[in-house]
Amino acid sequence: MTVQKGQPQNYVGQRVSRVDGPDKVRGAATYTAEFDLPELAHAVLVSATIPHGSIRSIDQKAARAVPGVLDILTHESQGIELKPVKAYPRGPAGTSVLPLQSPNIEFRGQPVALVVAESLEAAQHAAQLLEIEYDASDFRATLEQGLKGLPLLDKLPLPPLGHSRGNVKKGLKDAASTFEATYDTPVHHHNPLEMHAVIAAWDGDERVTIYEPTQWMQSAQHTLAAMLGLEPDNVHVISPFVGGGFGSKATTWPHLPTVVLAARKLGRPVKLVLSRAQMFAAVGYRAATTSAYSVGLDDNAQFTAMKLDAQTQTGVSDLFPEQVGNVPKMLYANPNMALNYTLIRTHAGPNIMMRAPGEASGSFGLEVLMDELAEKAGLDPLEFRRCNHAPENSDPESGKPYSSKHLLECYDRAAGAFGWENRTPEIGSMRDGHTLIGWGMATATYPVYASAATARARLCADGHVEIEAGSHDIGTGTYSILAGIAADSLGLDIGQITVKLGDSRLPKNGYSGGSRTASSVGSAVLAAAMGLREELMEAATHDSASPLFGVAGQDIHPRDGGLYLGETDQGEDYTAILKRLGKDQHEVYRETIPHEGSQKHLDQLKAGKDGSVAAVAERFARHSWGAVFVEVRIDPDFMTPRVSRVVGAFDIGQVINAKTAESQLTGGMVWGVGMALHEETHTDARTGLILNSNLAEYHIPVNADIGSVQAIALDHPDFHVSALGARGAGEIGIVGTAAAVANAIYHATGKRVRETPITLDKLI
Amino acid sequence: MRPFEYARAQSVEGAVGQPGKFLAGGTTLIDLMKLDVERPSHLTDITPLRENGELSQIVEDGEGVRIGALASMSQTAEHALIAERYPALREALLAGASQQIRNMASMGGNIMQRTRCPYFRDLAFKECNKRDPGSGCGAREGHHRKMAILGGSDQCIATHASDASVALVAYGASVVLRGPDGERTVRMEDFNLLPGETPHIEHDLRDGELIVALILPAPIARNAVYLKVRDRESYEFALSSCAAVLDVQDGKVNAARVALGGVGTKPWRSPEAEAALVDQPATRETFEAAARAALQHAHPLAQNAFKVPLTARVIVRALMQAAGLVDEAGNSIEGAGA
Incomplete structure (x- = not known):
């Protein structure tokens, strides 16, 4: 695309190539698994090969004999106690099932051991030599099996998910025609191209740095803080690039604390990269669903009633409803609606949101109907x-x-x-x-979904502007989107904007999911960049040394790296204003509350929740x-x-x-x-x-x-x-x-x- | 992966007789070693032998063609001799794997390719007679949508994965093996073994023997098709495939070769189908009779029963295309007698 200098909307709404594209193509964008630290040890996770039961014994002899093996963590290890946590949506963890705390297995792929060695090869070899014996119990691994077995969960300890309006019985009775059909969707696994990975490095007993590809840095901070009794701010999360998440990287999964425990025990940093097979194990999935519809139409082919009985699976300990009723309950005009959910416990493990959770699965049934x-x-x-x-x-x-x-x-x-x-x-x-x-x-x-958000804009001495937001680019283009917003706000070329994301020490932001980051974090960046512009304008118009002294603010346009009166040459670069302020840099921090939100949402964000206003x-x-x-x-x-x-x-x-x-x-x-x-x-x-x-x-x-x-x-x-x-x-x-x-x-x-x-x- | 001894072969003579396994492209072997399914004590890397023309070149051999065992899949598919004389082999090669894998994988390795049966590839499943003789077959009572309907036994119904081998079988190819006791040649049909009571023994390959070449005899006809039906358009194994070579003179089938993939425990030559074709008019009715003959001994289970009608359609369509009666999209070709 061509850039017309001086126009206020050079970037927003335009086709702007990714500002991080060249680095990604050259391999210069560093993803978690590519970080190297001094003394880094390598870990391999071992996953349960039964869906339900308990570990009878783990013979570590052969595994420990592999040269280079440093440690093997199992439920029998000492000094790895974790405190309980709540799983999403009640808490930031992906599951409340704590790793390596007991011999009990409640889902296939549950982590049962972590082998740590000087080299990845040694860790992989030792992991294959670990001899684990199980006592297997009866299981229900699928929605179909769950319907025949484990107790149903029809009373959810969550806000009620069902919905009803009007009188469905009457609506069906009054219909000119009625129709019934049932639609099914299977289990899906997210499978982002980039595997889940973690590097954990401790600094003393109270501070730990986590490198992790994540859609929600605060999830790792607050989950680890709760499990280990740390201050959330003492968990420093670094996540500059994420190779896709689709919901699986939104919450914290059991492999993360496992690696953190190993790093603490060994006193050196530890890296773990899951295998592709483990991307199907303990990092969530889209639950299987069944949607049974009864509907009525009148003589004009308009709905008189819709009844939807939905059955979806979830884990044994955790509850995440795949809300197939989200779309049917609102999409079409219909006076009489009844939506009921039944959640079925299965030994398939904790499920989680996956790209359009409920909407993708639920719209299949509704739109075929x-x-x-x-x-x-x-x-x-x-x-x-x-x-x-x-x-x-x-x-x-x-x-x-x-x-x-x-x-x-x-x-x-x-x-x-x-x-x-x-x-x-x-x-x-x-x-x-x-x-x-x-x-x-x-x-x-x-x-x-719109969330409270925070951002900082900083003018530097060389005239470039840094945008800081503790948010994430999960491959969606956040770097480029935020750079475009800032460039337009300040009349800068996009090349003069540096966006910093993926570090929990940057201004706090929520979860990058629910299609919210561009609008929510973008609003905070807009506010910060506009705030920076206004403060610099204020400084110039009140400074007799500025060519803009005494000029009314509304006549000043940001363009060409500075502020100018209309389309004239009367004006100056931002660097000139900064110099006269006697500063190396000038920064503005802004917090934004989404429309129809309140201070409550900002407070929630700062407390590690997503601070989101409902649809x-x-x-x-x-x-x-x-x-x-x-x-x-x-x-x-x-x-x-x-x-x-x-x-x-x-x-x-x-x-x-x-x-x-x-x-x-x-x-x-x-x-x-x-x-x-x-x-x-x-x-x-x-x-x-x-x-x-x-x-x-x-x-x-x-x-x-x-x-x-x-x-x-x-x-x-x-x-x-x-x-x-x-x-x-x-x-x-x-x-x-x-x-x-x-x-x-x-x-x-x-x-x-x-x-x-x-x-x-x-x-x- | 478990540790192993690694050596680079300096000569064919030096490689022959080595313990463990030979490593060529590694696209199956390394994969299975990572999964802990293959655990060779020794690997002899034979890729240095590419310098030796005998092992890497594709040359005329009497009336036929000799393919060095280290020729890559892509090299073979792109070779003029193959494209001109053995079009079904070219099509089969190009229908397999991905370009990157085809660039790495050798022809000798391709015919040694092991099954994609999940019960075989994942050690978490305890039942697999092929991996662990006597442990049972997880697929028979479990998930078997992609399993074989031909050539299975109580012990094993794992499908042979190679596309190229199906075309090789159709063209009557042989495998040249060099071992400590000298060289021998085995027909492809005999090289791959049925699972029977010994599904862990897949090939007529003796200790220390190295595949040095594949020999293709002169094709019975230029008209040939490899037709592959799969769950997605590329990078996927066959649900059902057919290599058909057809010699039609004056509307009558003079000679025919039919081999099936995705449905057999080995690359499946169908003499029954061939017998039903020879001396018959090249018509849809004849081809449907050939399909029935090919599948008369099929043993489907509940989830792979669809492979019987599917394969019948694949055979008929492949023969229709080879006979020039329909095009690749299944449209009737004007003026073609049928």
Whole structure:
């Protein structure tokens, strides 16, 4: 892109390449596993090979005989006691199950030992020689097995998750037609490209430095502080680059305290990098779900009632609900709704949020259901959705107006770009010779999470500006987004902005999840950069030595590295102002409270919580919107579904960086294609162990599976959400896409598959 | 990984007879060593023998072609002799793995490739007769969607993973082995063994023997297809595949070779299908009869039962394409008699 100097919006809204791109390409961006420290020891984690039971014995003799082995931590080790913690969403840990504190095993892959050695090779070899005997107990490793076994969790020690409005019984009774169907989604594992990794280095007994790829530095700080009795501020977390997280790196998992304990015991830094197989063990997953719907329609094909009974799995000790009802309870106009959850305990371990938790899994059922209902009503799938559109002034869940809703425009834009008007409705009616073609669509929505945030902007003597925020770039482009906001605020070239993230000593920020970082942290950076500009302007206009002495503030424009009167040459560089102030640097720190938030949210942030305002806030219901259209091509001989074309249009508020936002939306839709056709964690029913814990057999799309993917972002800033008008782009792309693929497959083949992944054996 | 003795081979003679395993591209062996499934005491790295043309070159050999065992998959796929005379082998090679793996993996190693059966590859599963004879088969009562429907036994139903081996079998290739007692040549069909009661013994390979070459006899026809159906478009093993070589004269099948992948415990040549083709008209009906013949002894289980109809369709389509009756997308070719 070209940069026009002097214009106030050179970067925000434009396609700006990643400022950290060159470093990433050259390998100069240092990820956790690449840090080296003096005296660094290497660790290998050993995971349980049963889902439930206890450790009978661990024979360490052969392992300890391996040259270079320094220590082996097990539940029998001395001096590794940990205090209990609470698991998310009640606390910042991923699980309340403490590592190496007892012989009990309650999930497959639970850490049972940590081998530490002078070299990685020695640690790996010794780990293979550890002889662990178990006493196995009965287990329920899957949702299906859980339904037959362990007690159900229908009374959750959490705020009630269900939802009800109106009278569903009456709504179903009064309906002109009713319909029932059940939709299933399997277990998914996040599998970011970068494995979880930790380096722990102690400084005395009270201070520890943690290198960790994380979406939430404060999670590590507060979890370790609670487990070890430390001050949170004495846990220094360093996390400059994160190779993807998708929710799995949002909370603290048992391997982290294990490494911290080993480092303390040995008195030297210890590094651990999980194996790919261990990325399927104790770092969370998306729970399997079952959504049973009963719905009624009136003569105008409008909802009279919807009943959704959802069953999802969770761990034995922890409760994380995969909220498949998030979307069904609000997306369409419907006076009568009943949403009930049953959580099923399983020995699959603690589950956690994974890209659009609840929305991705729940929208599959809802949007396939919509396709089925449209067909029964004799309506085009898009027309049927328009017919049940919830008006802008009334969120069906809360009755509140939406902060901003342009869903109908999403339908129009995406349908137009896709060419939906050329669709013929009959099954199998669209062909390219022998090849079957199907077109399907779905609606997308994702709630707004906005958090309190803090940032600092610092003008340095050489004229460049440092932006500091204790937030994270999880691959989404945070460095570039924040640099663009600061550059525009100060009239600087983006090259004059240095953004510092990924260090817990920087101004505190919350969790990078829920698509919130660009809007929340971006707002704090905007405030800090604007504050810096105002203070420098104040200094100049009150200094008789400045060419801007006495000039009114509103006439001054920031551009070309300084402040100028309008478009004239009357003005000066920031460095000149700084010099006259007699300072090497000038800095401004700002705290921001999200719209409809309060001091409470800022206090929560500072206490290590996420300080987040709910999507349904005091005045407005705040959501993003979208529509996804998909073309599949299927060879009828083999019934191999392949997605040739995806078009999505999204109403996500102000786009801050058009390039990174497009990457997020496109990546989300690609993941949705994978959810539809490929992704599933297979569990062996007889052992409770995972069968495909590698990226050869845990299928995600490869390049050859992805045809054309087009992401259209509407341009409607939502100033009811943030000062930037941004809502967030990270997750909405996956929502609805899997259903759109399923609906396209139905259109091509007449096969209605109510579960994912839709593999050829379900079609042949 | 467990420690092992490592030596670089200086000559074929020096390598032959060495204990442990030979290391070429390492794309299977190193992977399985990391998983602790393979635990060789010694590794003899034979990659220095690439300097020796006999082991790395692809040359004409009488009416056929000789492929040095250290020729890489990509080198073989791109070689003019292979592309011109053995198109199904080229297609099979290019349908396997990824470009990076194909650049590393050797042809000799490819035919030694071991199964992707998860019960074999993960030591957490205690039942695997192939890895631990007598321990049982986890797949039979467990997850077996991708397992073999042909050639299995009570002991093992693990699928052979190689694509290239399927084409090699179809072309009637042989393996040249050099051992302490000299050189011998074994047909590919005989080189790979059925699991039977001894699933841990996969090849007719004696102690210390080194694969030095693959010999392809003259192809029975130029018309040949390797068709592979899988869960995703690339970088994935076959659910079902077929290598078909077809000699059609005046609408009649003169000679045929049919081999199947993704469905057998070894690269699966189907003499039953071939017999059903020879001297018959090159029509869909004939090809459907051949598919039925190929699958008459299939033994599917609950989760892999779909492989029976799928494989029938794969065979028919491969033959239709080899006969020039349909194109790669399955469209009828105008003017083709059928």
